[in-house]
Amino acid sequence: MVSIVIPSITVSLIFMFALWTIQLKTRNAGIVDIGWTVCVFFFGCMYFLKGPGFFQRKILFFIMIGLWAGRLVYHLVSRGVFEQEDARYQRLRREWGQHIQIKFLFLFLFEALLAFVITVPFLIASRNLEANIGLWEYAACILWICGFLGEFIADQQLKDFKQDPSNKGKTCQCGLWYYSRHPNYFFEWVMWVAYFTFALNSEWGIVAVIAPAVMWFFLVYVTGIPFAEEQALKNRGDDYRSYQQTTSFFVPWPKKMKVNDL
Template identity: 40%
Template structure:
């Protein structure tokens, strides 16, 4: 568990630097990129410090590190190329720009990195280097990270088209889920459940998908994103909510407005 203390100290420094950056650039969104990079970095650090089978720890470092690098880079591209995300602009307005509240938010994100590093501790202690277990984890990782990358790319392409301004993205994976990126993000955490299966702390790996789902569904994911979508897209997004599954991909329902009268 000593590695978690180092992760906490490192992330505190990173988030303090991120808070200083947002003061200059008036963009809280940097916190998302730093969180993803921090979680990915913690996977690498914990894998290096673990005492489990070397093959499992290498897999952990590769899976966690590449996931964090891809997501962090994607989020950084958005932060540096766009105005502050509407969710964070609303939060800044709610706090009247008070930097003390914003600083507390950044510190809270540093603590969340530690929370989401717990599955890595479980996997890094896996004593058995089972080839089938690593292969299954690779499949889960590939499907989840690939799916999230596709969803991110589809949304970015949609938003880049000026003719889509104010419209709701229903292309590709977004036709089947209002938040396909969240679905694949949640699915990704099962990678470490598989890697840690049968390990002394294997049960701890379940904190990843469980805590991630709670945050996405009820705390920081869907609620804030959909509130912002309703503010900016209004009735069009309400129609989208009625016809499209929230997180888990599913064929869309017919809109009542599109049904023929009896």
Template identity: 40%
Template sequence: MITWMLIGLALMFVVFAVVWAIGVKIRNYSFLDVIWSYGVAILAPIYAFVGPGHPERKWAFTVLGVAWSLRLGTYLFFRVLKHHPQEDVRYEGLRQRWHGSGMFLVFHELQAVVVVIFSLPFLLAAWRMMPLQIVEMIGLGLVLIALLGESLADRQMKHFKSDPAHKGIVCAIGLWRYSRHPNYFFEFLVWVGFAVASLDTPHGWVTLLCPLLMYYFLTQVTGIPLTEEYALKSKGDAYREYQRTTSAFIPWFRKA
């Protein structure tokens, strides 16, 4: 199992180096987000094919992991493609701090390591011989619910933005009425589900890193902080009122 984890890490190093080289060539590092999202869809099936574990378990994990990966990766791919050659503001900011492309290569390879961490639930599932247990079914059920919730949140936002009359207006319909970032909440919940499903596996506790890292990224790094910074610039006081009345992350009732 450790051997295949190292093989997966080596493969991700190569893939992310190629994406870095493409980013240098086209002067747009935004496609890093796309390949990061597709990472699970690359590694999970490999682990399932080579792992000796029970087919029911490893393929249940793999199908849900690939569904999450392809949905998010494809969504980001078309978003990045739509804005190309304009680069994501995060990478524009990093360009001001990092002169040259060397630090960006290091940054890409660090993301490769993170992808391997997020592939741990699928690696462990592929090497366990027992059929699915009740705690694993509960965890995977939570993953499925979270995937549906995330898809619904994205669909509601897309529908809202498609109406020209909503330009400059805060979206507070559907799930967005109860959370400023329901898509991020369900993204986090996906990995809570995979961690719960892995807890009954030997060394499964290490998968708790996945929801912890996801929560940190979404709430402290590239998720909520940057999204809200942009929303405040574009919507001003309307978004400040939305911040005052609506939960930032976990869906909850609005304040009066």
């Protein structure tokens, strides 16, 4: 295992360092999102190629991580990740002040290490020699498909809503967005729960819970939802506050009645 993990981490750190040097010139730290996605896929590739486990099992997780990475890269590129720095990183530039490039360097390198941590389910599954696919793995594949389709649909619904000029300044409440303020993040997290579930059929599979746990923490408390909520309140004000009162924060759920409607 060490012979796979250490070289993979080293390559990922070097890759992210190279991306950091690029953003020194472009002043677009948003490429860290592309870099993180590539690192996650790279770890998946290494475990697929070097892991001693059952080939069909490795094929399954390789397909899942490949489709996940491909969709995310497409999504980031279509949003203009190479054209303009994402608002999250513009904000960091304002808030971090002194020694900002050193702080960005630590961010880029941290993302490489984070990619290793959340791909632990694939590392565990790649070492499973059992020559059959178990119930946990079949269940994980079904769960993953639900997460993948759910996130794709949520992103498309939001994109279609924003493309209608009459919706400017309004909050998307169509489709999945009627039941959750962040259905895209919820279904992203569902996929990481699926990776954990996939690993449960393997020895030490329970350790893989670190992947959905870490993703939950970052989505809910760090990089995902907090900034999205702040921007929504800034841009849409009372319309979004009304949405907050009636709509589930994360898990898709039926609408609540507003206090003044009781």
